[in-house]
């Protein structure tokens with residue numbers, strides 16, 4: 442009897458050990474994070490996407506993901522890679538600006554400007570490197586900056602004239618990333634593609650060319666899966682595919698009257714700094730003593746909401762930002778904020794309220810640590826960061842996400858099949874050894 446009890450205790454301990462998810466004893470798998478800029482959550486629903494469909498069977502899918510306010514490329518990508526709200530990481534626009542000096546730097550030129558990205562919050566690359574991992578950024582926003590003097594181990598930056606939709610180059614980039622994993626033992630690579638954002642802006646989300654680029658993305662995912670196999674990474678590499686925001690059709694005359702803000706206030710007289718001709722989101726610094734006048738005038742304009750920074754809704758997670766100017770404007774879905782005349786020629790745009798379904802984006806993941814055939818409820822993109830730390834088995838930096846939201850995507854949570862079969866096997870052994 443004593444012997445049986447001892448055996449039972451040993452077996453119980455073994456069952457517990459097997460069931461422990463991604464413990465330090467488990468081999469650390471590698472992680473590839475891919476972002477397809479501007480991939481709206483439902484872009485795969487009106488076009489044939491066999492490879493994306495297969496991913497749902499072979500991995501996990503979230504019904505959709507909610508990006509942070511601001512639904513723009515740099516702010517949202519930086520929330521994903523830091524797990525911080527925009528008010529904390531302070532990348533508050535695609536353009537770099539200084540509202541005192543009136544400096545404005547276009548998006549692509551910001552990508553190597555550390556003073557725009559490095560605001561005391563450490564992105565995943567740096568936190569992982571500080572814990573002994575090797576990381577790389579392939580065009581991912583923020584990857585080209587230095588953080589507290591540290592650079593990402595390897596960072597490729599998009600050239601100013603980079604062509605975003607070259608399918609051959611997309612495949613070459615995958616081949617390069619695979620060799621980084623298999624030949625150079627990188628642990629984390631973030632890979633960025635500028636589509637379908639460009640097509641969405643230029644032609645609108647309903648244009649046939651948007652469907653074509655989604656099919657190109659789908660073929661690229663098929664290519665990726667083949668490349669993973671060729672490099673023998675199937676049971677070593679986890680892959681997350683996501684994006685930064687959605688896209689909506691811009692409303693134009695004669696359907697609507699476009700917003701021209703100078704109709705409601707004299708911008709030159711009342712404001713010392715502005716970024717207004719940039720989709721659905723605008724910022725403005727009133728001249729001294731003019732804040733209330735600017736606020737009142739903009740409050741009279743239709744199809745937009747004006748906020749004093751101090752009165753921004755808590756849910757925006759923007760009010761604490763030091764960089765944001767005192768006045769923030771958000772246009773209604775599909776309206777663009779034009780300052781003096783219609784300068785913005787886009788057919789599609791983003792930057793609108795993150796509660797709008799058109800701003801929601803995608804999430805797919807597969808690999809050895811992810812469940813199969815699992816569809817999760819929607820979640821905020823801020824929760825992807827603790828998931829990535831868990832996958833890489835590193836201590837996260839302080840962040841605003843919660844692993845409890847995304848942990849259910851992984852094996853070892855909610856009773857995986859591996860855990861059950863181990864328990865079953867050990868119970869049988871117990872029976873054999875203890876049977877009289």
Ligand SMILES: [Zn+2]
Nearest residue numbers: 478479514685
């Ligand atoms: Zn974007």
